[in-house]
Amino acid sequence: MSTQARILRGQGQKPMKTTIFTKLKGHLLAMLALAAVLSVTEVAEAQVHVTGPLAGAPAVKKLRLYREGRFEMSPNVSFTLLDEFRRNIFFGLRLNYGITDWLAVGAWGGIGSSMMGFPINTALTGEIEEVNDSRDCRTTGGQTGTGQGTLECKLTEVNLSSNFPNQLASLDWMAAPQLTAVPFRGKLGLFNSVFVDADLYLFAGAAFVGVRDRADCEGTCTDDASFDTESRVAIAPTFGLGFTFFINRWMAAGAEYRAIPFSLSNAGFDVAGRGQNNAFPDGDIDGADRQFMFNQMLTISFNMYLPMQNKVSE
Amino acid sequence: MKHTRIALLAAAALWGLPAVGFAQEEGEDAAAAEEAPVEGEGEGDVPAEGGEGGEELDDSEFEEGGEGVGDICEIDPAACPTLDMAKEAAKPLGETIKAVQQRFIIKKHRFEIQPFWGVTLNDQFVQHPGPGLAANFYITEVMAVGINGQYFEPFNVESAFNAQVRRAARVGVPLTEYQWSAAANFSYMPASGKFAGFGNFIFHYDMYVVGGIGALSTRPIAVIDPDYRNFSYQPHVAFNVGVGLKIFFNRWFAAVLEVRDYIFIDQLENLEVPALPADRANPDNWLGDTSLTNNVQAQLGVSVFIPFSFKYRLPKAGADTAGGAK
Numbered sequence: 001m002s003t004q005a006r007i008l009r010g011q012g013q014k015p016m017k018t019t020i021f022t023k024l025k026g027h028l029l030a031m032l033a034l035a036a037v038l039s040v041t042e043v044a045e046a047q048v049h050v051t052g053p054l055a056g057a058p059a060v061k062k063l064r065l066y067r068e069g070r071f072e073m074s075p076n077v078s079f080t081l082l083d084e085f086r087r088n089i090f091f092g093l094r095l096n097y098g099i100t101d102w103l104a105v106g107a108w109g110g111i112g113s114s115m116m117g118f119p120i121n122t123a124l125t126g127e128i129e130e131v132n133d134s135r136d137c138r139t140t141g142g143q144t145g146t147g148q149g150t151l152e153c154k155l156t157e158v159n160l161s162s163n164f165p166n167q168l169a170s171l172d173w174m175a176a177p178q179l180t181a182v183p184f185r186g187k188l189g190l191f192n193s194v195f196v197d198a199d200l201y202l203f204a205g206a207a208f209v210g211v212r213d214r215a216d217c218e219g220t221c222t223d224d225a226s227f228d229t230e231s232r233v234a235i236a237p238t239f240g241l242g243f244t245f246f247i248n249r250w251m252a253a254g255a256e257y258r259a260i261p262f263s264l265s266n267a268g269f270d271v272a273g274r275g276q277n278n279a280f281p282d283g284d285i286d287g288a289d290r291q292f293m294f295n296q297m298l299t300i301s302f303n304m305y306l307p308m309q310n311k312v313s314e
Numbered sequence: 315m316k317h318t319r320i321a322l323l324a325a326a327a328l329w330g331l332p333a334v335g336f337a338q339e340e341g342e343d344a345a346a347a348e349e350a351p352v353e354g355e356g357e358g359d360v361p362a363e364g365g366e367g368g369e370e371l372d373d374s375e376f377e378e379g380g381e382g383v384g385d386i387c388e389i390d391p392a393a394c395p396t397l398d399m400a401k402e403a404a405k406p407l408g409e410t411i412k413a414v415q416q417r418f419i420i421k422k423h424r425f426e427i428q429p430f431w432g433v434t435l436n437d438q439f440v441q442h443p444g445p446g447l448a449a450n451f452y453i454t455e456v457m458a459v460g461i462n463g464q465y466f467e468p469f470n471v472e473s474a475f476n477a478q479v480r481r482a483a484r485v486g487v488p489l490t491e492y493q494w495s496a497a498a499n500f501s502y503m504p505a506s507g508k509f510a511g512f513g514n515f516i517f518h519y520d521m522y523v524v525g526g527i528g529a530l531s532t533r534p535i536a537v538i539d540p541d542y543r544n545f546s547y548q549p550h551v552a553f554n555v556g557v558g559l560k561i562f563f564n565r566w567f568a569a570v571l572e573v574r575d576y577i578f579i580d581q582l583e584n585l586e587v588p589a590l591p592a593d594r595a596n597p598d599n600w601l602g603d604t605s606l607t608n609n610v611q612a613q614l615g616v617s618v619f620i621p622f623s624f625k626y627r628l629p630k631a632g633a634d635t636a637g638g639a640k
Contacts, residue, residue, distance in 0.1 A: 063513075081435075082435065082436065082438065084438050084475065102512075102513075124438075124479070124487065127485060127487070128479075128483050128485050131483070131484075131485050132483070152484050155484055156482070156483060156484050159482040159483060160482075160483060183511060183512050184509040184510065184511050184512075185509065185510050185513070186507055186508050186509030186510055186516075187507045187508060188505055188506075188507040188521075189505060189506050189507050190504055190505050191504050191505075198507065198509075200509065267479075267482070267483075269478065269479075269482035269483070270482065271478045271481075271482060281481070281482070
């Protein structure tokens with residue numbers, strides 16, 4: 001029995017009161033606990049509110065709305081990364097329309113250096129070509145190769161033509177409708193003396209890629225003609241992120257990272273199609289020999305925004 | 315009754331505790347909101363970043379008896395700033411306002427410990443991931459000296475691409491695996507700034523360049539004549555240059571993303587195999603050309619500043635002046 005109950009009883013109160021109080025005490029404790037929980041909730045809600053003179057003010061006042069209601073035109077250059085046999089440089093254009101300041105709809109597209117007539121091969125391609133030339137496995141210009149019939153030539157006859165760089169895959173063009181979200185807006189200070197507005201954006205969309213890689217062949221994959229490449233269109237997701245640095249109200253510089261993951265036959269090698277998990281060569285060139293690549297690139301751009309005057313938030 | 319009192323006290327304590335937390339957070343929010351309104355305000359010539367932390371003065375710092383400039387006036391009247399209030403009041407409202415009243419973090423004379431994980435960006439044949447640790451000491455707010463090291467030995471991964479090229483083209487490409495690296499570095503932070511995320515919260519970041527000199531221990535992987543060749547690790551002098559981005563979660567903890575190129579002259583396996591077994595077994599015939607090698611890494615890690623807290627040189631009215639852990 002509680003002290004309170006004993007006092008009440010000593011004053012001639014009926015014991016029933018004690019029972020009621022005991023019951024009330026349980027309710028009181030429950031109410032207090034509820035109040036405590038509610039107060040925590042209130043505090044959690046209140047944390048997003050600012051009191052004092054800034055109460056009700058937006059997080060950012062007079063924000064320059066660089067994108068809302070404006071078109072963005074961005075000529076750009078993209079450089080592929082981690083290329084195994086051939087590098088690609090894309091000369092492209094990005095068009096966006098800012099539905100809001102944080103959401104834009106648009107497209108990016110470009111033409112690759114291989115399609116423009118200057119393929120850029122890696123050092124590995126050069127090494128393979130050098131070894132391949134020294135083997136002299138194939139008949140070229142009516143002259144029989146001196147290495148024909150050797151073990152090395154037999155083992156590579158499905159994989160190496162007389163001109164190795166000609167069998168390499170290239171990315172000829174790309175077009176990617178995409179959505180761009182701009183979750184982060186801010187400033188960048190350089191050397192504590194130059195200050196520019198900046199944003200960090202994310203984008204995602206679907207990419208249509210003009211790919212040129214070795215054509216499928218079955219049973220005739222040692223013929224010279226089988227090493228010819230053919231064009232196809234690969235459809236792949238594309239996504240990435242980038243920074244924009246605003247030079248003034250209508251000009252900006254940008255840098256972005258993009259990935260376009262899809263499969264292609266990078267060197268035209270027969271690498272799969274037989275054995276456990278199709279992990280061994282089968283003498284044919286087909287879809288199994290196209291390997292999944294992440295196809296990454298870095299882009300630098302010069303952005304222009306129209307109309308030239310931007311809105312400013314309240 | 316006794317239990318009721320205890321319950322009431324407990325409830326009051328529960329009530330009060332979040333209120334204290336709220337008060338702290340509110341201060342933070344208020345501070346953030348103080349900074350935020352100048353985002354994008356005015357024309358492009360509005361400086362966004364203050365000079366030295368706490369250089370900016372406000373009215374409260376001139377109040378008598380306060381902790382601000384009033385104290386300076388008492389100690390050294392000559393150094394006491396004087397203001398013509400009439401002139402000050404007549405100034406146009408569009409006067410330049412510094413976007414950051416105080417630096418979010420003071421780095422000068424603090425240590426930075428930076429555990430990270432590195433991944434190779436430019437080697438399709440052998441990946442060299444591995445854990446690393448860097449330690450820096452900030453000489454100034456923007457310059458630091460430090461050391462870093464990385465351990466690769468159990469993490470080298472020969473890629474499937476390497477086997478495919480060997481099998482398809484019958485071309486042996488000399489491969490190298492790494493054991494460890496260590497370097498002394500100098501860092502400089504030319505760029506810093508802040509971002510508002512979703513228009514809701516603000517975080518600070520800085521960008522830095524880093525360069526240094528050290529050693530990288532490597533050895534060739536025997537692929538040309540593995541029956542006879544067995545290489546041991548040898549250290550090579552390695553230079554490094556890199557750029558990094560540091561995003562601050564609070565005043566002592568940050569996430570770090572860095573791209574660094576470790577440049578060294580690597581000793582490759584000899585591509586030629588002697589005819590005689592005795593010559594093949596002779597280690598003098600195992601090594602071939604040297605090659606200038608760039609090991610470009612992406613390093614993702616966290617940064618812990620020690621000591622955890624710091625004091626601003628001058629206070630900022632209405633804001634927390636101790637950069638403590640939060």
